[in-house]
Amino acid sequence: MYRNCFEQNDKLKKQIDSFRPLSSDALAQIKEYYKIGLTYSSNALEGNTLDLAETKVVIEDGLTIGGKPIKDHFEAIGHAKAFDEVINLAKKDYFTQDNIKYLHKLFYSNIDSENAGQYRTSQVIITGSDVEFPEPDILNQKMQEFINKLPELKKTFHPVKYASMIHIIFVNIHPFIDGNGRVARLLMNLALLQSGYNIVSIPPVVRSDYIRALQESNKNNFTPFINFISEMTLEAQKEYLKIIQRFA
Helix, strand or coil, X not given: CCCCCHHHHHHHHHHHHCCCCCCHHHHHHHHHHHHHHHHHHXXXXXXXXXXHHHHHHHHHHCCCCCCCCHHHHHHHHHHHHHHHHHHXXXXXXXXXXXXXXXXXXXXXXXXXXXXCCCCCCCCCCCCCCCCCCCCHHHHHHHHHHHHHHHHHHHHHCCHHHHHHHHHHHHHHHCCCCCCHHHHHHHHHHHHHHHCCCCCCXXXXXXXXXXXXXXXXXXXXXXXXXXXXXXXXXXHHHHHHHHHHHCCC
C-alpha cells in the first residue's frame, strides 16, 4: 500500500532548503504549530481523547477541558515539554541514554513520577502480542547497544530509513513501563531534525496502517514500516513547504 518515497523526499528537501535560513519569528511560529500538531497526533494514537483544538488550549492557555480525563491533560502538557527538548537536542548530531530518559521524564512526570525517566523493573506483556521484550535486568545493556549502533546506521541508511529504524529498534526494546510509543516518535523526529528534515506527524486516521506496519517489523520485515514513514515524511514536507512559502 505504501511505497518508498526517498527520491521524492530528497527533491522536496532541496526545495525546502532553498528557503533557509528562516527568520527567528517564522521559526518560532512554526515550532509552536508543530508542537501542538505532534502532541495531538502522537497522544491520539495512544487513545488520548483531546482533539487538536483542545490540545492547543491545554498547552497554550493551561486550561482544563471539562469532561476530559486529567491524565489526558497531563499527557498533552508533558509531551509539549518533551517536544521543546527535542528541538534543543536537534542542535546536536547525536543523542544518549540520558537524553532518552529525560524525554520520558518530561512526558511522564505528572502521570507517574516514580517511573518517569526510569527503565521498567518488570516484564511487559501486551495482550494479543507475540512480541518478547527484553527482561528488565538487561535493559541498560540493550539500550547502550542501541545507542552504539546509531552512528553506523546513520552513515549507512537514508535519513528517513535511519529515523524509521530508530523507532523500530526502540519500540522493540520497550524500556519504559509506559509511553514507549510516544518516546519512539519523538526520537524518530529528533533523528529527522538532526538530518535536516522537518517534523513528521502520524495522523490518527492511519493508526491501523501504522500499527500493522510496526507489527511487521516484529517479524524482521522492516520494509512496510519504512515505506509508511517515507510517505508520512513526504506529506509532512509538502505541508512544511506550503507553510514556509508564506514567510517568503
